[in-house]
Amino acid sequence: MGWRNVIISQHAKLSYSANNMIVQTFEGMHQIPIADIYILIVESNQAVITTELISQLNNTDVKIVFSDNNHEPCCETVNYYPNNRSLDKLEKQYNWPSSRVNVLWTKIINNKIINQINVLRIYNHDTKSLENELGKLELGDTSNREAVVARKYFMLLFDKKFTRRDFSPMNAALNYGYSILLSTFNRSIVLNGYLTEIGIHHHSDENNFNLGSDLMEPFRPIVDYWLANKNFYKLTPDIKFSLVELLNVEIIYNGKTMLLNNAIDKYTSDCLKYLTTGKSIKMEVELINEVPNNALNSNV
Amino acid sequence: MRLIVMFDLPTETSKDRRNYRNFRKKLINEGFMMLQYSVYERVCVNRKSAKFLEKRVAAMAPIKGLIQSFMITEKQYDDIHFITGKPIDDIRNSSERTIIL
Numbered sequence A: 001m002g003w004r005n006v007i008i009s010q011h012a013k014l015s016y017s018a019n020n021m022i023v024q025t026f027e028g029m030h031q032i033p034i035a036d037i038y039i040l041i042v043e044s045n046q047a048v049i050t051t052e053l054i055s056q057l058n059n060t061d062v063k064i065v066f067s068d069n070n071h072e073p074c075c076e077t078v079n080y081y082p083n084n085r086s087l088d089k090l091e092k093q094y095n096w097p098s099s100r101v102n103v104l105w106t107k108i109i110n111n112k113i114i115n116q117i118n119v120l121r122i123y124n125h126d127t128k129s130l131e132n133e134l135g136k137l138e139l140g141d142t143s144n145r146e147a148v149v150a151r152k153y154f155m156l157l158f159d160k161k162f163t164r165r166d167f168s169p170m171n172a173a174l175n176y177g178y179s180i181l182l183s184t185f186n187r188s189i190v191l192n193g194y195l196t197e198i199g200i201h202h203h204s205d206e207n208n209f210n211l212g213s214d215l216m217e218p219f220r221p222i223v224d225y226w227l228a229n230k231n232f233y234k235l236t237p238d239i240k241f242s243l244v245e246l247l248n249v250e251i252i253y254n255g256k257t258m259l260l261n262n263a264i265d266k267y268t269s270d271c272l273k274y275l276t277t278g279k280s281i282k283m284e285v286e287l288i289n290e291v292p293n294n295a296l297n298s299n300v
Numbered sequence B: 001m002r003l004i005v006m007f008d009l010p011t012e013t014s015k016d017r018r019n020y021r022n023f024r025k026k027l028i029n030e031g032f033m034m035l036q037y038s039v040y041e042r043v044c045v046n047r048k049s050a051k052f053l054e055k056r057v058a059a060m061a062p063i064k065g066l067i068q069s070f071m072i073t074e075k076q077y078d079d080i081h082f083i084t085g086k087p088i089d090d091i092r093n094s095s096e097r098t099i100i101l
Helices: A051-059 A087-094 A098-122 A128-135 A145-157 A169-191 A210-215 A217-227 A237-248 A260-277 B014-029 B047-059 B074-078
Strands: A004-008 A012-017 A020-025 A028-033 A037-042 A047-049 A063-067 A073-076 A250-253 A256-259 B002-008 B033-036 B039-043 B066-072 B098-100
Touching (some): A004 A020, A012 A051, A098 A128, A098 A145, A098 A210, A098 A217, A128 A145, A169 A217, A169 A237, A217 A260, A237 B098, A250 A260, A256 A260, B047 B066
Parallel strands (some): A037 A063
Antiparallel strands (some): A020 A028, A250 A256, B002 B066
């Protein structure tokens, strides 16, 4: 199980040797044991990566995310053949009973809205209207409270004129944070042997990651929470790096304090287990609004 | 957690030297980094994974010689005094969870 997020932000050559990833930069050579890596983000467009390294990283279920000219994540590697994928599993995934799908989706949206309310509370906004909407949540969210709440939420959290559709730096940052989250969810889904394409609510032909987009919903407010009190005119590298570092933030999952990336793995496998077996689950994601006493991100 | 492995291996015969080379190579393959000659360390996420790694090292150890290992916490490792010399600047020597290169 990896625990290191590696970001390549400069001219570099990435290769493989003796179970290590070798990174050659202007500064010199770096070696990182592959077993330690959780996600590799190649930010730079001046990097070379060897095929051997790609296949070795894939063997240990490391996600590789590549970026485009604007340094936005644009593609990622997806493992074709995880060890535990079987026809039986895929058939079950294809035929997940709609009752379970609806129950899980309701739980996910419920959790998402609760977290959004908590983020607003942390920043001392009035959350009455959102709580009202939460009370109107129906099974399977047929009345689409999610969208109604999201609209109100963003206006409260940022400002009245804020929309998610323009190209403001804040939106770019939100998108960046979300796409890192999505990648880790995709990794987790494949790790569990399921297909990322078949979701429970998102149902788009163009989206290869429907299931990831579904499961990540309760975690989005974590990104919002971190960005809401930041002021910037441009999405600079340091903001991006901090967004990747968010994967090591402590949150509470089912009453237990754990690191976000561990919580994501646990939560994903809980949700998938429920969809396949119907064993009732608890999946509560909560934010922690305090600086933990081991705020050193290097706490191993 | 850090797992430290220290060894003294015989180098009398060519077989001995071969055993030593193989053992050292395997340590490096496991992600160990040399702190000093025949003192190697590796970062582990927690005690459980350090114990697991210790077992793996034990499985590849040669029969002759002396190999010792111990675990220390990150705090204790950080408190190492450098009477002469400086800490090694290497990613394998850091426990940062996010690495930017």
